Amino acid sequence: MSNTWKLMKLMVKMQLSFAHRSTAEKTGYLILAVIMIPFGLLILTLLNELIAAMYAAFSPTGDEAVILGVLFVLMIVFYCFISIGTVLSSFYFAEDVESFVPLPFHPYQIAAGKAAVPFLSLYGVNAVILLPGLAFYGLHSGAGLLYYSSALLVWLLLPVLPFVLTAIAIMFMMRFVNISKNKDRSKVIAGLLGFGFVIGINVVIRLEGGSQNMYQLAAEQGDLLGLVTKFFPTAYISSSALAAPASIQGILFLVLMTALSAGGIALFFTIGQKLYFKGVLGLSGGKRNTFTEDTVEAYVKKKPLIYSLFRKEVLLILRTPTFFTQVFVQSLILPVLAIVLIIMEMDGPLGGAGTQLAEMNGKFVILASVGLSVVVFGSNPASISSISRDGKSWFNHLYLPIPPSKVIMSKMLTAYLLNAISLVILSAAALWVIKIPLSIWTAWFILSLLISWIASAAGVMVDLYSPKLDWTDEREVFKGRFIGIVPLAIEALVFGVILVIVWNINSLQGLWPVTGALLIIFLLLVFLMQTAMKKLTERRYHNLL
Template identity: 60%
Template sequence: MSKAWKLMRVMVKMQLSMANKSSMEKFGYIMIGLMMIPFGLLILFFIQGIIGNMYAALEPIGNEGVILGLLFVMMTFIFCFTSIGTVLSSFYFAEDVESFISLPFQPYQILFGKSAVPFLSLYGLNTILLLPSLVFYGIHSGSGVLYYLLGFIVWALTPIIPFVLTAIVLMFIMRFANISKNKDRTKVLVGLLGFVFAIGINVLVRLDSGTGNAAEMLTQQNALLELVTKFFPTAYFSSIALTDIGSWTGLFYFLLFVALSLGAILLFLTVGQRFYFKGVLGLSGGKRSEFDEEKVQKHVKQQSILMSLWKKEIRIIFRTPTFFTQIVVQSLFFPVFLIIIMMLDPNGPLTGWGTQLNVIEGKKVILGMFGLTVVALGINPASFSSVSRDGKSWFNHLYLPIPASKVILSKLLVSFFMNFLSILLLSLAALIVLKVPFIIWFLWFVISLITGWIASIAGLIIDLYTPKLNWTDEREVFKGRFIGIVPLALEAAVFGVVILILWNSGLEGIWTVSSVLILVLLIITAITQYFLNRMVQQKYYKIL
């Protein structure tokens, strides 16, 4: 295993090294770290409140273990969902994958090294969400030192099994899928697995949620915990291990969880030794297409420069697997997921919620919906990757007889188009499922369109100021830059002040507040558009 550890250290340094980062990028990381402090404190406050309230409600009936069960189920789901993208990117779609095949390493050693960075991303989530949750639960339950000792071990082992199971499934898919003839298409379809996985888990949970008598479960110890963790046995083992500390039952489940985690590592390396190279070698193939002049001539027609540029950008996004999963899937995941949840539960609490908006003060309704829109549209991957997506081919723009304003406008329209798709899907959910009154929907729709345009400009300005053009793999456009947080933070600060002022103002009535809000947004649009035009004049021909 010494070679595997050395390989892992090399790969981690290659991925996370700051050696080639500019001083501006390093300063950006520092600023992002400082901005994340208040967000981190807010997350801790939120977690503490939830666990405290749930413990106060469940502890009298002896079902406080449900808190840990829900926690481990949630983390298992998050780890599986996150691992799909990181495993595919690191194991198969990275540019350096095939270069390792010729080196004197076994498949399991390369797999071990390539697992380091994806695993570190899981431990980041593990530290932010699971670790403070376990600490807060221990505080509320008055647990002793033994709980924190076992809790730390469980925390360290929790990401292993979800990661291993996800990686093994993907290795089987990549081994037997006919990817040599359909390389890019397979990348896109496999990238959509995360989308299907999230929806599938929700369907399974909802289909099973109606079984059993809830009142009877509340009176039986661990009955509710068994229901919550029915599809995630390891979550049940972890919960019992930390709730029945000091008993033989708790010790048995703790040792069982540790044994399963260690066994998962061995299974991962064994399966990887047999199947990993076979899946990787399939990536090198390709499908040869013949040039048909007649078919080409049928599609050749004159059109405006702006439309041609827009179509080119859209095709690059939809035909490049990494861009498709990072931009299209990520942008549309929330609205599609929300619609499916409401369709699966037509009698749920969300259905018909829109009709209740008539009894709420109009100002609060429109400002609240505006705040949710800012959060939903604040991070737009299409905007903060507008320039960086071109990579080294960006410099072709400098030689083509196309005005800089049209190139930037085409990229801005693409970013806005992705926001528009999200707004359109949310509109369908609001009108058809939530039954939001038409007047409220119409005002929200207009405000959302303006907000989406501002969000697109903000992301484009940030990317134009610090583009990443020297990438060798499309993942580098998104990974490790944290650039998406910057426009969201700026928008949250500006729009938060606007919401606060209008909320505490003497303005009343939905039409009055909406009119003032739209006017303010139009002013902000004009200001951001002016700064974008100035930056295009100053930076467009000087980007290095």
């Protein structure tokens, strides 16, 4: 085990060390941490109020453990969601994976080392949500020291099984996916399967948890906790352990949780020893291309410059596994998940949402819709990585006879394309599922097109101002960079001020007058963003290296 610990510590230092980071980058992290303090306080306040309201609702019937059950279920889903991307990237997509194979380490030791950083990243989520959630529950329930001691142990153990089972499932999948001997295609398929896994989890939860009859039956039988945690045994065990930490039953549940976590780790080592190398060794396969005169001529035909640059950017995202999962898949998760949730709730309040929107104040509807669009399209992974994706090859742009404006515009169009795809998906749900009025959809769609352009420009400008070009692994473009928060925060401030001003102009009433005013303002913003983009390009384009 000593070699395993050494390897884990080495990989953690390699990925998390600040030794190679510039002073500007370290200063940026410090500034970001200071900026995030008020947002953290807001999250804590909302979480406290939510737990207080739930405790007031469930405590009269003795079902307060349901609060813990809901919290643990949500956290387990978060763990699985986060682990899919981090495990794929660390275990299989990193450029240093195959360099560890010849070293004198067992497969399970290398798998444990590669798992260290992805697993530790789960405790970031734990510290933000689960830890204060458990503390607030203890305060509202008047729990004693034994509760907090047990809660700390549960806090440490809860991520273990979700991470281990997700990692095992991915190792098993990659063992067979890589039989194709095509590295990039295998990774893309793995990313799509992970995307489908996330959507599938939510479908199952909605199908099983949304039945009112089941809720009433569980309430009558006093087993609400069992209903909430039906598909998450560790959530049930953890909730039961903390509901009565001083009882024999609570202690036994805590011991059971500890034993399951230890068993999960042992299972991970066992499966890693048998499957990890088999999946990794399949990554080195390739595909032999056969060139003919017709295929060569098809590729060398003269095409518009902006089209060729745009096509290159799109293919780079689709053919680079890390960029595919972090950019393309991440851009589509929220829209597709929103459609799934909407469809699952059509028998509930959303079933009559279209009619309700038609009867509401048009000014309120369009302003609320614009605010939603800012949140959905505000941080585009394609825009905030547009320059950084080139890495050290950015130097090629400095001697190729290509105007800088064309290069930047191709990156803008790539980011805008992904936002446009999300917009089309959401539009399909709005028109054919919710059946919102055509007038409201038209106004929202036009304004959202402009919002997407502004958001794409903001992301490209932020990445152009401070790109990450010295990476040796594509994951470094996204890992440890909070650059996505910067354009989103700026857009939230700018659009928030605009929406508040328009809301308080009493002379502006009705759907179309408000839409017309917003359209003029957004067109002005587009012009200002393009002017700023031109000036920033002239100042930064040739000085990035």
